[in-house]
Amino acid sequence: MYKIPGHHHISMITKNASQNNHFYKQVLGLRRVKVTVNQDDPSMYHLFYGDKTGSPGTELTFFEIPLVGTTYHGTNAITRIGLLVPSEDSLGYWKARFEEHGVYHGEITTYANRSALKFEDPDGLRLVLLVSNGEKIEHWETWEKSEVPAEHQIQGMGSVEMTVKRLEKMANTLTELFGYTEVSRNDREAIYQSVNGEAFGEIVVKYLDSPSEKPGRGSIHHLAIRVKDDEELRFWDEQVKKRGFQSSGIVDRFYFKSIYFRESNGILFEIATDGPGFIVDGDVEHLGEKLDLPPFLEDRRAEIEAKLSPIEEK
Template sequence: MELKGIHHVSALTANAKQNYDFYTTILGMRLVKKTINQDDPSVYHLFYADEAGNPGTDLTFFEIPHAGTTYQGTGSISGTSLRVPDDKALEFWESRFSEFDVDHDGIKEQYGRKIISFRDPERQRLMLVSDEANIGVKGGKTWVHSSVPADKGIIGLGPVKLTVKSAAPTTAILTEILTFKQTGSYPSIIDGQNEILVFSTGEGGTGAEVHIETRDDLPKERPGRGSVHHVAFRVDNEDELAKWKDRLVAARLPNSGLVDRFYFKSLYFREPNGILFELATDGPGFNTDEDDEHLGESLALPPLFEDRRKEIETNLKPLDTKRPHN
């Protein structure tokens, strides 16, 4: 049993329309699924990804219309990165961010890679990371109809950063329960001295890393719009997911048990610093109920919710995601 890398990251937005416009128009990602939060069907769950929503490329958002401000702190997923093909692509993005007034920090270097840290309109903490030297998990493929050129586009999720009060308990979960190994570290940009620890799983590389930052000077994060809800790691199939459940039970870690999310099967648990982890299967995928050409254009409901479609559609604020077809 070995986790294959990052599966998806799920964050919070207070405005689905603004969110959709930013991630599709400015970032050029494809909306591959417009569905509902299965734990609260009165709000949207939006999935942005590569051309087909391949595992490891999904950045998803729960819409919480009255979500308050995020007060940043520990016990949080404090950074989500998105992979681009090479260093040259970052030059394109630096210019694009300036053109569209996206708050960004310019091209810098981190852990031997070129990066650009930036924020979305709700102050979501994001980073573009170059795959110039990546030899680990392969990225996805940009959508042919993206607003961004194919050789510059976002090809998947990169490293996820966790900020914790104490690294040891989280490190123990990653290395003793999950299949991560510490593969490096780099100085924090906060003071240049505190080391951020790097852990990798599977084939490693940008698509399979968790970075841990220790901050004992911060309070616990109060999440709101622009915060991250959970990170999911890739499991090959449902049989293997059942074995992961057994491993968590044997370690006496409370967990959700197997949950059918229709597009994949899931298992949830919290590590000791309170961060929500999900293990999710690679399949069956987003073309289960929509063909590849029309992904994300209509409201997709898992079968469990289909008989409530009229009620659900009435409660949702309309969001036009239909694309003109020739």
């Protein structure tokens, strides 16, 4: 059986692409690796941030919806994103940086058994920096032009938190379908890892019996988990269907191929291939500098560009 090697990307909703762009590039020091559009609704931006090439496991992606409303937090939702940083010293660096830039944050604490610093982006998206203790995605690459020194740069996604009404249902999906290992459990919370001992494939599942979250600005749309190639994706498509879930079938996103399904609590998962990646239509030096469209949208470029507001570079 194939193993899931970790997270691929995670997708959120932002109200303002220019504000989002400033925060993730200038404040968090990530590289904007792709400016494109939502392929299902090309009237909205789809922005990708990550390491030097936007490699799998480092990608934070955002759909811009200018008229989006407020998020009303609740259950049956993805509720926090962990980002890995190299050391305890890095948390001190980031706390000072957040204070300098007026970023809402907490005190240095622990989260999922790691030293941590919780914070929020301008949309109210809940994030947490986690000390990696040497763990990082093996293909992560330093971004030399980052606003953040190399020794403190974010090294990709860590623990992803999901809050659900039916914890056992989520547990069964992660362990029985995908082969995750349960590493801790109590009445209110359980932690699962796709790679034993590694945060970059970790999911923290919390139990909450409340109304379901109403998504809005700063809410998390879906989590994508990694597979190597088309063959593995076809395998997982069959496994998802065998469990009784409704699969989207394989969707070609040009930069990767995917399937989508909702598990029993209604949380949307994507399963995405590692390749071909973001350099399929651009060179490494100039990633994210212009609007890129997949070939099947290229003949609509003029129409699409006319509906998009320019992203301000602050």
